[in-house]
Amino acid sequence: MTALFALATSLLWGLADFGGGLLTRRVPALTVVVVSQAVAAVVLGVVVVATGGWSEAGPQLWFAVAAGAVGPVAMLSFYQALALGPMGVVSPLGSLGVVVPVGVGLLAGERPGLPQLAGVGIAVVGVVLAGGPQLRGAPVQRRAVLLTLAAALGFGSVMALISEASTTVTGLFLALFVQRLTNVAVGGAALYASVRRGARALPEERGAATVLAALPALALVGLADVAANGTYSVAAQHGPVTVAAVLASLYPVITALAARGVLKERLLGVQAAGAGLALVGTVLLATG
Numbered sequence: 240m241t242a243l244f245a246l247a248t249s250l251l252w253g254l255a256d257f258g259g260g261l262l263t264r265r266v267p268a269l270t271v272v273v274v275s276q277a278v279a280a281v282v283l284g285v286v287v288v289a290t291g292g293w294s295e296a297g298p299q300l301w302f303a304v305a306a307g308a309v310g311p312v313a314m315l316s317f318y319q320a321l322a323l324g325p326m327g328v329v330s331p332l333g334s335l336g337v338v339v340p341v342g343v344g345l346l347a348g349e350r351p352g353l354p355q356l357a358g359v360g361i362a363v364v365g366v367v368l369a370g371g372p373q374l375r376g377a378p379v380q381r382r383a384v385l386l387t388l389a390a391a392l393g394f395g396s397v398m399a400l401i402s403e404a405s406t407t408v409t410g411l412f413l414a415l416f417v418q419r420l421t422n423v424a425v426g427g428a429a430l431y432a433s434v435r436r437g438a439r440a441l442p443e444e445r446g447a448a449t450v451l452a453a454l455p456a457l458a459l460v461g462l463a464d465v466a467a468n469g470t471y472s473v474a475a476q477h478g479p480v481t482v483a484a485v486l487a488s489l490y491p492v493i494t495a496l497a498a499r500g501v502l503k504e505r506l507l508g509v510q511a512a513g514a515g516l517a518l519v520g521t522v523l524l525a526t527g
Contacts, residue, residue, distance in 0.1 A: 241478025245486035251467035253493020275461030280419035295410035307421025313393025320386035339395025344480030362520025368513025402475035
């Protein structure tokens with residue numbers, strides 16, 4: 240069950256990142272984050288009411304609030320890093336956030352077997368390579384590296400926090416709803432501050448009409464992100480976090496494959512090798 244739900248997480252996050260990346264070509268990045276998460280919050284609110292999730296309210300929801308506060312900050316740092324440095328460097332560095340939940344699992348007393356340890360190492364290397372790191376001719380500003388590492392820390396922290404926010408299915412719906420409300424509040428505050436500094440909240444071309452036309456795609460991105468958080472939480476609660484976190488962090492492979500299939504982007508040799516290593520690591524983790 241852990242491997243199945245963690246791999247589903249990678250699929251959902253990979254598709255959400257791909258869709259979000261496409262949308263940010265037409266709509267400001269912060270607007271994509273706020274609108275997509277707002278749509279997800281509305282859907283989750285209906286689900287919480289329908290399932291009676293309010294009865295699961297308790298102190299553990301502070302983990303969801305923390306995850307919701309960290310998420311937009313991590314995403315904004317990641318987007319800023321992408322604007323400053325080569326994507327082929329920033330993207331794989333951003334996936335290194337997996338060390339946070341893996342470290343939490345090890346501190347909690349998890350001791351993976353030798354095949355799983357080998358799988359962790361191979362899968363992490365595969366994920367980094369799948370991002371297509373540019374090892375030559377890619378000058379990177381120190382600020383871009385620092386922002387990317389901050390984003391990675393944030394992404395990993397969200398994984399660790401959301402897995403602690405609930406222990407039941409209905410409680411998970413409530414935790415995800417609280418996380419989304421916090422996402423919207425923090426992201427909305429960042430968007431407001433950005434506009435006050437002179438940035439645009441709406442696209443230059445057709446403005447609000449462009450956002451409305453993109454609303455179905457924004458909804459899919461937000462719901463895919465929500466589903467990914469949910470499947471990761473289930474994976475982390477039903478098996479070793481060290482395994483769940485690494486398998487859930489294979490999403491750069493999915494994003495690269497989606498770009499290849501939809502946009503006809505050619506995979507670099509290093510990306511193909513990374514995808515192969517990630518597959519080998521996945522097999523070792525799932526069978527170890």
